[in-house]
Amino acid sequence: MNVSHVYSLRLYNKHLVTVCGSALPILRPTASQCCVCRRLRSTGVFQSDDFTTVKAPKPFRDIPGPRGLPYLGSLLDHRIGRFKNVDKYQDSLIWLHDKYGKIAKKTLAGKTTVHIFDPDYFRTVYQHEGRIPYIPPLLESVQLYRRKRDMSPGLGFTNGEEWYRLRTAVQKLMMRPHEVYAYLPFTNQVASEFVDKIENLRNEDGEVKDFEIEMAKWSLESAAMNCFETRLGYLDNSASAEANRMVNSNTVLFEKSTKMKFLLPLHKLVTTPTWKTILDSEDFFAGTGCRLVEETAKKIQTLVDEDKLTENKYMFLAYLLTQKELSFKDVTTITLSLFGDGLSTTVPAALFNLYCLAAHPNVQQTLVEEIRAVVPQQGEITAQMIQKMPYLKAFVKETFRFYPIGLEVSRSLQKDLVIGGYHVPAGTQLEMNNFVLFKKPEYFHEPETFLPERWLRGGSAHNIHPFLLTPFSHGPRMCAGRRFAEQDLYVLLTKVLQRFQVKWHHKEMGQRYQVLMVPDCPARFSFADRT
Structure with a gap:
């Protein structure tokens, strides 16, 4: 029997080796050679790449990639070398794929990561990650901060049964669409006020000064209604200094965390200036959020004591507080995450969506026509209306293809896998860098064309690999806030287009790396009254 055949089977079930141990020619095994393997393939347990396309898995050390210096690896490349502009970190990943192919490994400051660039490889990872996938932290700085301040780590910074406990407690509340629809009145209210604010803040060119900051205030105001059912006043023209400081604190966190990614981890030994700045920023942001949770x-406790708490009051926090699996620390961190995470995800996504509207007037007009056919000019946007706007959803999805917010979906492998013909051992940190493939003709028809129609029924999407475009990840570790983020985008875009024609008169908007991706230029949209 082929050595690779035996080896691959041992990786998953050592007992199968004896079942498949009949005398076979030493050739690449085919589906007809073993009835057990045929059954395994038919159930999706094995992918063909696991053992049928290679003679034997090559060792981990043979995975190609830049060698660099001992321990430092490629760190100097990102400090003084070819990729020293960390704002364009994405270019280094594109280079890695172009030079080494579908799988490569790279070391930065003692941490070795395997990068994969093939949707079939992504499928292999997802199909073998099990009930409880493990992920490395997106922001190690936040993980360290919460540990230092004796906070619950939260969903994004924990693994194993601890993560499963938290996820189970919030699954119904955050992941089911009909549960999230209950928050639509809040989303409508804040989005309507934000559109009014755009109209009032426009200059003679129709532009809004520091529009990205105003968008961040919209995100916090909307999230505060979802989490606390209270208005912060961040959309007021005389908004408090707290609003600006909250936005700035989040910006500082991501800017400094990006810098720390390409530094030696001295902050783990001493309080470096960068780490001190992060601590101060997080103290203010988390402190404000924690205060809102406690208030x-x-x-809620007062209403309970007076027997006045109704089902439709303080829905988010009241639900969490009734979950016996959650401590108050857990409740605080989960709420804090939903409150603040939109600043680094929903806000840049909304800015990229507005840019794509401005850059493609024909697409904007098609979307306006769909909105006019479904949504009345006055009144709230309902769940039924959103369900009747497939072009809106297709437009948002196509924007994620053109302007991805994340550069990777990360996993920490809990079992040995064979990926791309290489043995990747348990414990390896792995990044699925799908964005590299988003504009390649082998994966997308007319990849350089912004074409929401590809995602509609009857479009080319039926030929697109299902594991390629996953902006909210996939499987059990899918983003818990996905439904809230999508709802925010759908409502905001609809209300903006009901009122304005969105235009752009400046250089093309690109992306820069700040752990996640953000616009590389000021968001200078022109909002013209729609007739």
């Missing part, structure tokens, strides 16, 4: 929890 709302007291209001």
